[in-house]
Each structure stands twice: as C-alpha cells, then as structure tokens.
Amino acid sequence: xxxxxxxxxxxxxxxxxxxxxxxxxxxxxxxxxxxxxxxxxxxxxxxxxxxxxxxxxxxxxxxxxxxxxxxxxxxxxxxxxxxxxxxxxxxxxxxxxxxxxxxxxxxxxxxxxxxxxxxxxxxxxxxxxxxxxxxxxxxxxxxxxxxxxxxxxxxxxxxxxxxxxxxxxxxxxxxxxxxxxxxxxxxxxxxxxxxxxxxxxxxxxxxxxxxxxxxxxxxxxxxxxxxxxxxxxxxxxxxxxxxxxxxxxxxxxxxxxxxxxxxxxxxxxxxxxxxxxxxxxxxxxxxxxxxxxxxxxxxxxxxxxxxxxxxxxxxxxxxxxxxxxxxxxxxxxxxxxxxxxxxxxxxxxxxxxxxxxxx
Numbered sequence: 001x002x003x004x005x006x007x008x009x010x011x012x013x014x015x016x017x018x019x020x021x022x023x024x025x026x027x028x029x030x031x032x033x034x035x036x037x038x039x040x041x042x043x044x045x046x047x048x049x050x051x052x053x054x055x056x057x058x059x060x061x062x063x064x065x066x067x068x069x070x071x072x073x074x075x076x077x078x079x080x081x082x083x084x085x086x087x088x089x090x091x092x093x094x095x096x097x098x099x100x101x102x103x104x105x106x107x108x109x110x111x112x113x114x115x116x117x118x119x120x121x122x123x124x125x126x127x128x129x130x131x132x133x134x135x136x137x138x139x140x141x142x143x144x145x146x147x148x149x150x151x152x153x154x155x156x157x158x159x160x161x162x163x164x165x166x167x168x169x170x171x172x173x174x175x176x177x178x179x180x181x182x183x184x185x186x187x188x189x190x191x192x193x194x195x196x197x198x199x200x201x202x203x204x205x206x207x208x209x210x211x212x213x214x215x216x217x218x219x220x221x222x223x224x225x226x227x228x229x230x231x232x233x234x235x236x237x238x239x240x241x242x243x244x245x246x247x248x249x250x251x252x253x254x255x256x257x258x259x260x261x262x263x264x265x266x267x268x269x270x271x272x273x274x275x276x277x278x279x280x281x282x283x284x285x286x287x288x289x290x291x292x293x294x295x296x297x298x299x300x301x302x303x304x305x306x307x308x309x310x311x312x313x314x315x316x317x318x319x320x321x322x323x324x325x326x327x328x329x330x331x332x333x334x335x336x337x338x339x340x341x342x343x344x345x346x347x348x349x350x351x352x353x354x355x356x357x358x359x
Contacts, residue, residue, distance in 0.1 A: 062172035071135030078139035080337035101331035141174025167336035227260035
C-alpha cells in the first residue's frame with residue numbers, strides 16, 4: 001500500500017462492533033500497524049499466532065492488490081460490502097458508505113449510525129476522495145467501470161488500494177462492469193470475500209465465525225423444504241420492463257437450495273429486462289418480489305408491485321397472482337451478500353407454510 005500525504009477531514013471513527021451471534025471478541029489491531037511476522041511474503045499469509053502476515057497480495061478479479069498493513073480509512077461503495085465489514089467488527093475503519101437499497105441490518109444499526117453515508121446511491125469520485133481513503137471496496141464492478149465512480153487504475157495512481165467482491169467476477173472480469181458470467185454463482189464466492197476481507201484487516205477468526213454462523217442458519221432455513229418440480233420467478237424492479245433474475249446470479253443459488261426451478265434459466269445474464277408477456281407465458285408457480293426501500297423505478301416498493309400485479313389486465317390472469325403466491329425479499333437479500341441467508345429463511349418459512357398448496 002503506497003502512502004500519500006494526509007488530507008485533514010472532519011470524520012469521526014467509531015468503536016469496533018462486537019459480532020454478537022458470531023462470537024468474535026479478539027481486538028482489531030491498531031490501524032496501520034503490521035502484525036505477526038514482518039518479513040516480506042509474496043502472497044502473505046498468517047503468522048504462527050494466527051494473525052495476518054504482511055505484506056499480502058490478492059489476485060482480485062484481474063488486479064493484483066498488495067497491502068503492507070491493514071487499511072485504516074475505508075470507503076465502501078455498496079451496502080453488501082458495508083454489512084460484511086460491520087459484521088467483522090470494522091466500523092472504526094469505515095469513513096464512508098454508499099449505494100443503499102434497504103435499511104441496514106438491525107444488529108448493525110448502532111455501528112452503522114456512526115459511519116458517514118456519502119450517498120444513497122453511487123457517490124462521485126470527488127466525494128470519495130474527500131474522505132482521504134486508503135482503501136475502497138465495492139460489491140459491483142460498475143463503480144470501477146467507465147461512467148462509474150472511477151477506474152481502479154485512477155485510485156491506484158493516488159496510492160489508494162481497491163477491492164472488488166469475488167461474487168462479481170468471472171475469468172478476471174467484473175460481471176457488473178461489462179463481463180459475462182460463464183457458470184452459476186455459488187455461496188463459495190461470498191465466503192471467499194469474507195475470508196479475504198478478514199485477512200486484509202487481520203481478523204481472520206471473525207471471518208470464519210461469520211461463515212460458520214451463515215452456514216448454520218442456512219441449514220436450519222432448509223429444514224423440511226423441498227420445492228422440487230415447482231417454478232419460481234424473481235422480479236426486482238420496474239413495472240414497464242420487469243427486471244428479472246436468471247439462474248446465474250445470487251437468486252440462482254437460492255432457487256437451487258430449495259430445489260425449485262427458475263423459469264428464466266435460459267437468460268445468459270444475472271438479470272435481464274423482460275416483458276410481461278414473457279412472464280405470463282412462463283407462468284411461474286411462485287413470484288418472489290423485491291421489496292426495495294427506494295424510488296428509482298416504478299414498482300420499486302412492494303406495495304406498488306402487488307397493486308400492479310393485481311390490476312394489470314395481463315398479469316392478473318396468472319395463477320400465482322390470483323392465489324397471491326408472493327414471497328417478498330429485500331433487494332440486498334437478492335444480492336450476493338451475507339443477507340442471502342435472510343432471503344433463504346424467508347423462502348423456507350413461506351414454503352413450509354404454503355408449499356403444499358402450490359400445484
């Protein structure tokens with residue numbers, strides 16, 4: 001991590017968050033201080049005591065990221081990345097967050113309230129630079145693409161390291177930044193992100209505890225759930241051209257976990273703008289509706305979606321609509337985030353209560 005002259009700012013850092021259910025209690029090392037062995041390591045690693053051994057190098061979606069110490073001033077460009085960092089007890093490292101689709105997880109609300117929100121959507125490059133960051137993390141590569149916040153190379157020119165979630169990467173290219181996913185996303189990519197960020201900030205045990213908690217909740221959510229032979233469609237937003245999920249992205253692994261089938265398995269992208277004629281023709285047994293806490297497109301809100309489905313001359317003919325076979329999930333629960341398990345719990349609960357009536 002190259003160093004730059006410090007720019008004074010009036011942003012306070014918050015106390016480290018305890019992880020509650022994850023049970024982590026080890027202190028986070030002082031910002032900027034190497035721990036463990038100080039000898040150089042090509043790929044980094046962990047010391048005999050379990051701490052991160054700097055420098056470490058990550059092969060991060062086609063970009064080599066080398067850090068000689070834990071970052072101390074982090075901007076998170078997406079809610080998903082923010083909630084991972086808060087869950088790892090790293091609130092005091094965050095100097096800014098952005099791109100929110102939903103309220104923060106209740107268990108993280110106190111810590112998040114002390115972190116500056118730079119923008120509800122994507123911030124400008126100037127706003128990000130105004131926090132004098134040494135590390136910028138993103139869940140989606142659009143922020144580092146043309147027309148986004150700034151290319152990764154531009155941040156690197158000023159000595160700022162960047163990180164992109166592995167969930168948005170395929171063959172070294174960002175899916176959201178213009179690449180194509182060639183194989184279905186799995187929860188392993190999310191676990192990789194948690195482990196890498198925990199390693200970067202020298203809190204590896206916390207990462208393992210978070211993963212263990214998610215895995216335990218996932219197993220419990222799936223108890224007694226078997227939707228084999230049933231079909232499902234995910235509608236994220238937009239009443240004019242419904243934005244629906246394929247089987248490649250995060251909703252795909254929700255579908256596979258409950259053994260259902262996504263009616264849009266033929267779509268070659270994570271999400272696509274479809275038509276209502278196509279949705280009606282595919283006739284899914286169950287509709288998963290994105291309950292977004294924003295107003296960017298018609299139908300972002302759950303109530304607006306339900307009203308549209310029940311009143312539109314075409315959609316109201318669907319059996320799923322007539323029988324109100326709706327499952328509502330927050331936007332972040334449809335993203336490859338730690339909240340996937342919240343979505344899975346809601347799907348599992350709905351199926352245990354209503355699955356016998358899906359014909």
